[in-house]
Amino acid sequence: TQLLEQSPQFLSIQEGENLTVYCNSSSVFSSLQWYRQEPGEGPVLLVTVVTGGEVKKLKRLTFQFGDARKDSSLHITAAQPGDTGLYLCAGENSGYALNFGKGTSLLVTP
Amino acid sequence: KAGVTQTPRYLIKTRGQQVTLSCSPISGHRSVSWYQQTPGQGLQFLFEYFSETQRNKGNFPGRFSGRQFSNSRSEMNVSTLELGDSALYLCASSLAPSGATDTQYFGPGTRLTVL
Numbered sequence: 154t155q156l157l158e159q160s161p162q163f164l165s166i167q168e169g170e171n172l173t174v175y176c177n178s179s180s181v182f183s184s185l186q187w188y189r190q191e192p193g194e195g196p197v198l199l200v201t202v203v204t205g206g207e208v209k210k211l212k213r214l215t216f217q218f219g220d221a222r223k224d225s226s227l228h229i230t231a232a233q234p235g236d237t238g239l240y241l242c243a244g245e246n247s248g249y250a251l252n253f254g255k256g257t258s259l260l261v262t263p
Numbered sequence: 264k265a266g267v268t269q270t271p272r273y274l275i276k277t278r279g280q281q282v283t284l285s286c287s288p289i290s291g292h293r294s295v296s297w298y299q300q301t302p303g304q305g306l307q308f309l310f311e312y313f314s315e316t317q318r319n320k321g322n323f324p325g326r327f328s329g330r331q332f333s334n335s336r337s338e339m340n341v342s343t344l345e346l347g348d349s350a351l352y353l354c355a356s357s358l359a360p361s362g363a364t365d366t367q368y369f370g371p372g373t374r375l376t377v378l
Contacts, residue, residue, distance in 0.1 A: 195267070195353050195369025196306075241306065250296060250319045251367070255305035 156180050157244055157254035165260045169231050174257040176242035177224045183246050185218055185225045190239040190256070232261045265290065267356050267370035275376045281342040284373045288335050288356030294318075295337040296367065297329060300351040309352075312337055313360040341375075349377045 157178045166172055176185070184203045188196035200209050202218035202225060209216045213236075215228040229236055239258050243251040268287045276282050288295050296319075297309040308321040312331035329339040335356075341348055351374050355367040 194371050195355070197369070198366055201366075243306075250308040250311055250321065252308070253298075253306035 156252045157242055159240075159242060159254035159257050161257060162255070163258045163260075165262070166232055168233055168261055168263050170261075171228070171230050172232060172259070173226055173228045174240055174259070175224070175226050176254055178244060179223065180244065180246075181222050182244035182252075183222075184244075185222070186243045186245065186251070187216055187225070187227055188241040188243065190241060191237075196239075196241055229259075232259075234261045234263055237261050267354055267368050269352075269354050269370040269373050271373060272371065273374045273376075275378065276344050277378050278344055278346060280344050281340065282344060282375060283338055283340045284352055284354075284375075286337045286339075286354030286356075286370060288337070288354075289368055292356035292358055292368075293335050294357045294360045294365075295331055295335065296355045296357075297337070297339050298353045298355065299323075300353055300372070301349075306353070309339065311360065318360055344377045346377050349375060351375075 160175050186201045187199045190196040200216045205220045205222045207218045213230045217226050237260050239256045241253055241256045243253045245251050270285045294313045296311040298306045300306045310329050311319040315331045326342045331337045351372040353369050353372045355369045357365040357367045359365040
């Protein structure tokens, strides 16, 4: 059972555009993580959000954790080709393994 | 410091065979988790080991097993391979076990193809 639903599944945009990807669940998580995975590599952690309503920024990437700690969003401003990859969200409940969404595959063309 | 290493990187097997995959965690890390990644199901948790003990297990059949050695290196074994076992198998290591809000570092994965 996939507890986390990510949307959209695929996104193809041009360099300079803005985008938002979503991660939704009916379950409450103690924390939520975002990863980026590039072809031939394992996922790399971008950020962990812990508090409901929390907003974290990482250069052009803005991450938000929903007030109820059931959902999250990732917003990229002025996307660049280097942002291309698979974006994964993962929810954690204390003592249990991470639950991953299926991911959003992002392609940014010059 | 060296990252998580997985061997082999690519593997081709036939149905009915068994396979063993290896994972060497980052030096000092005692927790190792294994995941299966497929296009249809995404990343699914297999099991987690900490200090040679299995802490958590995902919803996979008994054909999937693992172990961890005293040096924290881990192996996973899949017996009686099926076509549906074709996937990227990822290993991740961390200092502390899951639930400790510790960062997991993933290896590049082993791509298993079952013919």
